[in-house]
Amino acid sequence: MKLAIIGAGDVGGTLGTAWARKAGHDVFFGVTNPHSDKTQGLLRQIGGKARAGTAAEAAAFGDVIVLATPWPATETAIRSMGDLKRRIILDCTNPLAMGPDGLGLEIGHGISGGEKVQGWAAGASVFKALNTTGFKNMAEPVFGGVRSVMFVAGNDQAAKPKVMALVGDLGFEMVDAGPLRVARLLEPHAMLWIHLALNKGFGGDWGFALVRH
Numbered sequence: 378m379k380l381a382i383i384g385a386g387d388v389g390g391t392l393g394t395a396w397a398r399k400a401g402h403d404v405f406f407g408v409t410n411p412h413s414d415k416t417q418g419l420l421r422q423i424g425g426k427a428r429a430g431t432a433a434e435a436a437a438f439g440d441v442i443v444l445a446t447p448w449p450a451t452e453t454a455i456r457s458m459g460d461l462k463r464r465i466i467l468d469c470t471n472p473l474a475m476g477p478d479g480l481g482l483e484i485g486h487g488i489s490g491g492e493k494v495q496g497w498a499a500g501a502s503v504f505k506a507l508n509t510t511g512f513k514n515m516a517e518p519v520f521g522g523v524r525s526v527m528f529v530a531g532n533d534q535a536a537k538p539k540v541m542a543l544v545g546d547l548g549f550e551m552v553d554a555g556p557l558r559v560a561r562l563l564e565p566h567a568m569l570w571i572h573l574a575l576n577k578g579f580g581g582d583w584g585f586a587l588v589r590h
């Protein structure tokens with residue numbers, strides 16, 4: 378598959394590397410400075426399956442557009458890509474901001490970051506996923522033989538299998554969590570991971586898994 382990954386930081390870089398290496402996908406990073414040492418180093422590390430340019434150039438290339446930008450940069454990045462009608466967007470962001478109690482969600486419960494993304498990308502099929510675990514787990518989602526879980530929320534039932542398969546290529550146990558408004562639950566769920574990682578000594582080397590009777 379041809380993937381546009383907007384942002385080549387911890388999340389974008391890890392996902393691009395894993396998708397190219399594990400599943401042979403072709404990756405085009407959309408970044409503010411494609412010639413930076415950091416981006417060029419990432420391209421060398423991935424090899425021939427990756428290139429970089431502007432977000433608009435990446436979007437023109439990709440069958441799926443993956444958002445891996447800091448929340449404050451996300452609206453600008455989306456608007457820089459022009460018309461996104463009928464495009465598939467996989468939104469990995471969390472609407473994080475510093476508050477009186479430290480890092481928290483800027484919005485939530487009544488509206489989600491995923492739905493804000495849908496508002497900025499009019500006519501696109503937006504999916505929320507890959508926001509509920511740390512970036513290192515996106516490369517190594519299997520813990521002692523147990524796959525950690527990844528939820529996908531989105532409205533477009535025709536496009537959903539493609540998105541589920543793409544995220545599943547990384548090795549997660551996949552769950553269709555329902556429509557995009559379920560991002561209102563997935564973003565606080567991400568905040569729980571962040572809280573345990575940063576404030577409760579869990580660090581980044583763990584993930585959520587499902588168990589069933």
Ligand SMILES: NC(=O)c1ccc[n+]([C@@H]2O[C@H](COP(=O)([O-])OP(=O)(O)OC[C@H]3O[C@@H](n4cnc5c(N)ncnc54)[C@H](OP(=O)(O)O)[C@@H]3O)[C@@H](O)[C@H]2O)c1
Pocket residue numbers: 383384385386387388389407408409410432444445446447448450453454469470471472473507508509510511512513
């Ligand atoms: N880190 C995690 O473990 C984790 C896990 C799940 C979800 N998330 C979410 O994923 C998103 C990315 O997190 P991250 O940790 O990967 O952040 P990061 O390491 O700071 O990387 C962000 C990337 O976005 C790029 N960028 C900024 N503005 C841009 C624009 N207008 N157009 C294109 N690219 C732009 C940055 O480029 P420059 O460096 O050139 O500015 C950088 O490559 C955030 O919303 C975060 O909440 C993070």
